[in-house]
């Protein structure tokens with residue numbers, strides 16, 4: 001039996017290990033979420049993985065039948081997500097314990113979640129945004145650093161976490177580039193109360209993405225990860241496949257002009273998003289040469305496809321070993 005790791009985050013969520021299986025568009029399915037929670041961490045998924053909204057309610061019901069432990073939902077809180085209020089309500093009706101907000105203001109989510117005793121953690125990439133959400137009443141932040149899969153921040157986690165720590169009173173969860181237990185120990189040493197891991201779980205038995213995507217996670221190195229604005233208009237990390245190389249990593253000139261223009265911006269931003277999501281969906285779910293696969297630099301340490309529970313066990317025993325190693329170094 002593995003010993004618990006106690007942090008302010010595990011105490012707040014009543015879980016054994018401060019390891020979130022991060023919400024991943026197209027990747028986080030019911031089994032991945034419930035197995036992460038059953039492993040003693042906390043499984044989360046983006047509400048928008050399920051369309052239409054009825055499928056989302058069904059997914060929540062299924063997850064709740066597979067685990068009684070806490071689970072989390074990610075709500076994208078920018079204007080292009082027209083479902084956010086409904087998604088929040090459905091989640092609260094199903095007893096979701098944790099909300100992760102990204103890409104906008106979490107004000108309404110915090111207000112409604114707190115009425116139901118749920119906690120809200122907000123994705124941030126710098127101190128300014130972190131202080132804003134702290135003032136709004138967020139329960140914690142997820143510090144998304146350089147090297148992350150999805151919309152990575154520009155700052156090294158080595159700097160980002162201690163920087164946020166200087167002014168934050170709420171727990172900080174480290175995200176970006178974590179796929180080995182020694183990295184969890186490092187993040188806790190920096191002052192984080194937990195970690196949020198995405199890319200590692202793409203190469204899990206539970207993830208229902210195409211095998212070619214999982215194998216690409218195993219065979220890629222950190223040098224294969226490039227940032228592109230072609231997926232959503234905001235820089236996102238993808239594997240530099242021949243198709244990505246052919247497309248280029250910048251939006252075509254005309255798209256950029258229309259995206260910045262006051263009159264056309266409101267149509268272009270959702271359009272770019274929609275086109276990007278469609279290409280991600282095609283690449284993730286079936287064999288195609290149009291491979292746009294989201295992943296972060298932690299691919300470099302992913303060597304095999306394991307079950308979610310095996311991944312948790314491996315991370316925790318690696319964590320244990322590195323803590324022992326550090327204590328062995330001691331101070332004479």
Ligand SMILES: Cc1cc2nc3c(=O)[nH]c(=O)nc-3n(C[C@H](O)[C@H](O)[C@H](O)COP(=O)(O)O)c2cc1C
Pocket residue numbers: 022023024025026027046074101102123144147148149150151175176177178196197198199200202294295296297298
């Ligand atoms: C395939 C993939 C899809 C993602 N989709 C989302 C998403 O829908 N919403 C979100 O807030 N973050 C999303 N992320 C970011 C993750 O929640 C998390 O911040 C990130 O994966 C952490 O970095 P890591 O991949 O290096 O572990 C995604 C990441 C990946 C790899």
